[in-house]
Amino acid sequence: MAEKIVQTAGRDALGEFAPEFAHFNDDVLFxxxxxxxxxxxxxxxxxTVVALMAQGITDSSLKYHLQNAKNxxxxxxxxxxxxxxxxxxxxxxxxxAVFNLAKEVYNEKIEEFTDKDKYQNTIFFPIGDPNPxxxxxxxxxxxxxxxxxxxxxxxxxxxxxxxxxxxIHHAKSGGGQLLICVGGRGYYQEWGKEPVEMTxxxxxxxxxxxxxWHGAADDSWFxxxxxxxxxxxxxxxxxxxxxx
Numbered sequence: 001m002a003e004k005i006v007q008t009a010g011r012d013a014l015g016e017f018a019p020e021f022a023h024f025n026d027d028v029l030f031x032x033x034x035x036x037x038x039x040x041x042x043x044x045x046x047x048t049v050v051a052l053m054a055q056g057i058t059d060s061s062l063k064y065h066l067q068n069a070k071n072x073x074x075x076x077x078x079x080x081x082x083x084x085x086x087x088x089x090x091x092x093x094x095x096x097a098v099f100n101l102a103k104e105v106y107n108e109k110i111e112e113f114t115d116k117d118k119y120q121n122t123i124f125f126p127i128g129d130p131n132p133x134x135x136x137x138x139x140x141x142x143x144x145x146x147x148x149x150x151x152x153x154x155x156x157x158x159x160x161x162x163x164x165x166x167x168i169h170h171a172k173s174g175g176g177q178l179l180i181c182v183g184g185r186g187y188y189q190e191w192g193k194e195p196v197e198m199t200x201x202x203x204x205x206x207x208x209x210x211x212x213w214h215g216a217a218d219d220s221w222f223x224x225x226x227x228x229x230x231x232x233x234x235x236x237x238x239x240x241x242x243x244x
Contacts, residue, residue: 137164
């Protein structure tokens with residue numbers, strides 16, 4: 001039997017001014033609906049966060065429900081995946097606003113022994129493990145899967161000065177890649193063009209068949225989400241090292 005949810009916020013804030021509203025909030029919404037066992041509380045918490053985010057509500061009520069989700073077992077990694085997924089449907093500005101609140105709620109700092117630990121404490125997404133595609137990178141990089149459902153999303157992190165080789169995402173139709181910077185500072189460059197600086201919030205759309213590279217500035221760690229765009233007969237061709 002799950003612990004019964006008891007809410008008094010309505011009466012505490014509006015008991016005298018709007019007693020009927022307070023009753024609906026405390027006794028019906030929370031007292032009856034949230035205690036209904038047809039859906040577990042963790043799932044209700046996630047649904048509520050998604051509904052508020054979709055409406056662009058990023059005040060104290062969302063922060064309360066983020067905390068409620070955390071209290072009922074939604075991990076930081078799960079919350080990052082949830083917000084990222086909803087961003088595709090509700091909009092990136094809403095996602096950034098929610099991430100700012102989520103970072104305050106979770107605020108799960110790790111003990112800082114290395115530069116990697118220090119950098120991890122500045123970003124919401126996990127850095128992950130050494131990149132299994134490291135042979136195509138100059139310098140150290142890391143890979144962490146953020147989402148497996150519907151749309152695979154990975155967080156790729158580069159140590160200062162690390163960059164991948166020139167490469168091309170091939171596709172018979174569709175394909176390509178989307179990059180979203182989530183931490184540090186880095187660069188993206190297409191063949192024959194000047195490098196583009198990437199800082200948190202920068203979005204790069206990479207069509208199929210475009211030769212390019214991306215990586216960290218020499219003096220900064222760098223992280224971006226990498227989203228592979230669906231297409232027919234997709235593949236990646238790795239080319240030469242990027243000249244300094």
